[in-house]
Amino acid sequence: MTASSRPTHPRERRTAGDRRAQLVQIGLELLPTTPVQELTIDEVARRAGISRSLLFHYFANKREYYTAVTRAAADLMWEHLLPAPGTPPEEQVAGMLDRYVGWVETFRETHLAFVRGAAGGDPWVSEVYQETRSRLVDVALAALELPDDALRRQLLLAWFAFTEDLVGSWADEPTMTRPELLDLLRDVLARVAARS
Amino acid sequence: MTASSRPTHPRERRTAGDRRAQLVQIGLELLPTTPVQELTIDEVARRAGISRSLLFHYFANKREYYTAVTRAAADLMWEHLLPAPGTPPEEQVAGMLDRYVGWVETFRETHLAFVRGAAGGDPWVSEVYQETRSRLVDVALAALELPDDALRRQLLLAWFAFTEDLVGSWADEPTMTRPELLDLLRDVLARVAARS
DNA sequence: TAGCTTGTTGAGCGTTGCTCAGCAAGCCGG
DNA sequence: CCGGCTTGCTGAGCAACGCTCAACAAGCTA
Numbered sequence: 001m002t003a004s005s006r007p008t009h010p011r012e013r014r015t016a017g018d019r020r021a022q023l024v025q026i027g028l029e030l031l032p033t034t035p036v037q038e039l040t041i042d043e044v045a046r047r048a049g050i051s052r053s054l055l056f057h058y059f060a061n062k063r064e065y066y067t068a069v070t071r072a073a074a075d076l077m078w079e080h081l082l083p084a085p086g087t088p089p090e091e092q093v094a095g096m097l098d099r100y101v102g103w104v105e106t107f108r109e110t111h112l113a114f115v116r117g118a119a120g121g122d123p124w125v126s127e128v129y130q131e132t133r134s135r136l137v138d139v140a141l142a143a144l145e146l147p148d149d150a151l152r153r154q155l156l157l158a159w160f161a162f163t164e165d166l167v168g169s170w171a172d173e174p175t176m177t178r179p180e181l182l183d184l185l186r187d188v189l190a191r192v193a194a195r196s
Numbered sequence: 197m198t199a200s201s202r203p204t205h206p207r208e209r210r211t212a213g214d215r216r217a218q219l220v221q222i223g224l225e226l227l228p229t230t231p232v233q234e235l236t237i238d239e240v241a242r243r244a245g246i247s248r249s250l251l252f253h254y255f256a257n258k259r260e261y262y263t264a265v266t267r268a269a270a271d272l273m274w275e276h277l278l279p280a281p282g283t284p285p286e287e288q289v290a291g292m293l294d295r296y297v298g299w300v301e302t303f304r305e306t307h308l309a310f311v312r313g314a315a316g317g318d319p320w321v322s323e324v325y326q327e328t329r330s331r332l333v334d335v336a337l338a339a340l341e342l343p344d345d346a347l348r349r350q351l352l353l354a355w356f357a358f359t360e361d362l363v364g365s366w367a368d369e370p371t372m373t374r375p376e377l378l379d380l381l382r383d384v385l386a387r388v389a390a391r392s
Numbered sequence: 393t394a395g396c397t398t399g400t401t402g403a404g405c406g407t408t409g410c411t412c413a414g415c416a417a418g419c420c421g422g
Numbered sequence: 423c424c425g426g427c428t429t430g431c432t433g434a435g436c437a438a439c440g441c442t443c444a445a446c447a448a449g450c451t452a
Binding site: 013014015016019050051052053054057 | 429430431432433
Binding site for chain 2: 035150
């Protein structure tokens with residue numbers, strides 16, 4: 001009956017899968033305001049209404065937790081960008097590009113946090129993004145009917161970097177119309193891809 | 197005469213300027229192996245042979261310290277890239293590009309750590325790099341005799357992103373000759389700059 | 393010698409990542 | 423109903439790290 005012996009919330013018991021999903025979800029919600037690596041176990045546990053210890057029951061250490069969050073964010077984007085099955089190859093890249101711009105426009109903060117977290121320090125996080133980039137290159141190379149060699153991959157990845165940067169700053173300060181932006185990106189891609 | 201009362205090294209007293217420079221220098225030396233934000237005060241102080249407290253005498257907090265380190269790294273690169281006074285405008289960009297590739301080849305690890313630290317999370321650090329990029333754009337726009345508007349700046353900055361990515365991956369895996377690389381970068385720049 | 397400036401330190405506090413021993417809720421076989 | 427198993431879950435506590443503070447000490451000047 002003492003205050004200390006009565007938990008403020010009745011303890012909620014969940015299945016392992018539910019709990020894991022909940023924790024990752026909380027990480028996703030925190031992502032726009034906090035760089036992944038700066039998510040504190042304390043904060044996440046508090047939001048989930050559980051003890052710090054429990055988080056370590058599901059994720060061996062902090063890194064494993066925030067890479068899981070990063071992977072979840074990457075998967076969301078990946079699913080959004082992937083062309084619908086049956087789309088003719090010549091339309092695939094244009095469609096992905098269009099959806100990418102839409103993605104950045106809609107989830108500006110989250111996407112920025114995601115890209116930053118990926119670029120910044122931690123190899124485990126950046127690997128997740130590298131992997132996503134690489135899968136996008138696979139799709140693009142196939143759609144453009146280009147051979148898959150090291151040079152071509154480097155060029156496409158560099159074009160991604162160009163695109164990310166430009167779309168990001170354009171979303172902040174629209175210096176041209178949306179169609180003009182898409183046109184420019186497609187044009188640069190064509191030029192870059194044409195170089196052997 | 198007891199061991200605890202006798203310091204292992206005779207305490208070294210320095211002027212404020214010297215000490216600050218030494219601490220920043222240590223940060224620069226650690227940069228290749230450690231993301232800036234993960235530099236620990238303990239480690240730096242240990243290498244300098246001073247107490248943790250002293251570091252906080254020169255830098256109000258950790259952030260202020262590693263932004264100072266970042267700024268030092270940025271300045272080194274900036275001085276290396278800046279065209280010699282008297283260089284004709286049409287040669288300036290090519291020269292800077294050439295020196296940039298050389299810089300990445302020579303200081304591969306440091307530069308990677310620098311770029312990553314700049315891209316990753318911390319606004320204070322990324323601001324330092326943004327500033328360096330911005331100054332480079334100033335020089336490039338002047339050398340190319342292009343008007344300095346928002347669109348042009350965005351395009352040049354995006355081309356920087358393209359260049360950084362490509363030069364980085366090329367240094368890892370040279371898929372073409374150095375002149376071919378430079379040629380490609382100049383070509384893409386010309387195409388991008390030509391778009392109004 | 394006294395006093396000032398300033399480079400320097402050690403003790404210690406709060407936060408955060410992480411460990412560990414053990415509680416408790418549900419389920420089973422007897 | 424009971425003992426025992428699994429498993430979700432917690433609290434106490436440690437180590438590392440950022441950061442504060444009161445005070446010491448080295449050199450200068452009056």
